[in-house]
Amino acid sequence: MMTKTKTEAAKLPLNQILCGDSIELMNSLPEGTVDLIFADPPYNLQLRGDLHRPDNSRVDAVDDAWDQFASFKVYDQFTQEWLAAARRLLKPNGAIWVIGSYHNIFRVGAALQNQGYWILNDVVWRKSNPMPNFRGKRLTNAHETLIWASKDENSKYTFNYEALKALNEGTQMRSDWVLPICSGHERLKNSEGEKAHPTQKPESLLHRVLVGTTNPGDVVLDPFFGTGTTGAVAKKLGRNFIGLERDAGYIEVARNRLGKVRKFDSESLEVTKSKRAEPRVPFGQLVERGMLSPGETLTSLNGRHSARVRADGTLIAKDVRGSIHQVGAALESAPSCNGWTYWCFRRDGKTVPIDLLRQQIRSEL
Amino acid sequence: MMTKTKTEAAKLPLNQILCGDSIELMNSLPEGTVDLIFADPPYNLQLRGDLHRPDNSRVDAVDDAWDQFASFKVYDQFTQEWLAAARRLLKPNGAIWVIGSYHNIFRVGAALQNQGYWILNDVVWRKSNPMPNFRGKRLTNAHETLIWASKDENSKYTFNYEALKALNEGTQMRSDWVLPICSGHERLKNSEGEKAHPTQKPESLLHRVLVGTTNPGDVVLDPFFGTGTTGAVAKKLGRNFIGLERDAGYIEVARNRLGKVRKFDSESLEVTKSKRAEPRVPFGQLVERGMLSPGETLTSLNGRHSARVRADGTLIAKDVRGSIHQVGAALESAPSCNGWTYWCFRRDGKTVPIDLLRQQIRSEL
């Protein structure tokens, strides 16, 4: 295990925010002194005109100058430079996390690999409450991607397997994390009541990253500090942070925020257990999974009606088409109907409610 | 809309598997003739030595010769070549899906963008039953990533929004798909009872891809056909497939598989249509047909505004006149307004949206 001299470590501006260009600042810090880097670089969204919700309200888009790049080539150049500066700072056993979307993450991932970083996992942050696709032209963009990589293939990176397992109610932490976006009181506001930063990340995300891949006392550097989520969670968890940020306004918000943060009592790092509701199972999944086939006939529990399954998970009966619930309700002239218990299928000569198939899927989740 | 001549289309080997090098075979096919490409390219896994479970049984890893690449450079070269050949085959409004893991997907994504493909979504296949990480050194690798991209930025790609929404029981389909891995009876075995292909994809995944982004009769090409999941689902769903595969053994398994597959009946392949596909009805027709009378008053859905119908199918309100949409937008100070759902008329003491009258006309067409 290599360790740096006290002199070099003393040069580290621990638990401070430095104002300036990330790449220049990183190049001015002593090499091989940082345990973990968490980076939330500009995504290069390339947005065009305005977007309105169906209720005609305007979406407050990320149109800040810092997210504008002239071309992929310019963006790649920027990415290569900051990743190289970051790698120089890492201890031999250090690691990096980078978060992004499909606009930029493929370029970031390829650059990481090209520079000798060793990808350990890609992690999907599945947002429980993403913004919908208002025009119905694409899938709801419901996730962002994080890449976790060590400095090189031989790094003995930090991974707190048992801690993450505990966070996940006793089973191995997976590469997909379901967490809500940052909203409500957690979302920092400026004096006008507007959001202080357009892309503030939730503390729950950083909590999982830092608990899982750092130890107390480690040095965590964030080159795109923004309003300081990385610093706030690091301080709570007893890690040291270094924040780099170009925008003085963001820094002011972050300093104010960090001043209010207290380190958790080390004994009381209690695990917030997520209550798991019964997962919703769309009827269409039964069709996709081949448990029911398009064209197959379902019969109602009372035997009075029948309907046929379509490839998109809707039913078609005499004069009616729609979801299992809609068609059931229409045929019974009822205001509503629980299609799961109303409709039955035949297997091995027996008539069975389709709810049985839903239970089968739930048991697999 | 560009369409190819019968001569060119006739050259397409529909619903066949061609044996040989994917890139050479693609280059031999007529350009601009394919609606959708689904590709599951080699992953470049770079596994170091054998992997053993805690009980010392050996994991049957993906270590076949076709998955070994000397370096990222060689892999990138290969990727660029097959993506270019694929792009040449696509119709102007065609699209591509590529699936991969963190070992290769970042390089594939960057190459797609560099070649002018336009990324529409990245999709996470969240496996409900992944293989755990036996050594407890990383997170359980519980997902794979798919990229959906159109041929270029201006392609009018196929997206069956309503069908996917129906598959998801009425709410927008998201970019994270929870589906089980391919196992059990679906997993093809060879004569020794071993799995016939190391990375066979579940049919449920292809079902969602093909229902969502193709129409019946479309041509779907898979350049890494393997044991033919793409072909099997395409055949079931009434799409045409072209399979390219180098390994004669896989082809034999796939041919056998496809021989047993039957197409679902056409009616159940019909999918919930989007309103955009419905014929346009000029508002003036309602007046011409006497469903509304000139001089009659319409009120807005929120009850705040009213306007009177004129003989030419325009509305007149305080200070504004124009189409149902224009007047609605002006009164609400909104950038746009769907007049069909905004305006209501009175019949038999009830207030009804004028869209009801449009539906009446459409049902007569």
Next chain:
DNA sequence: CCCTCTTATGAATCTTAAA
């Protein structure tokens, strides 16, 4: 204080046929 209803909002590459 509790419950209900309304309003606001989030890293977004978000229309298309007809003239």
Next chain:
DNA sequence: TTTTAAGATTCATAAGAGG
């Protein structure tokens, strides 16, 4: 090809207002 106008389109949360 470019321009114009029709008209299609949202989910989960949380805060705040009102009763």
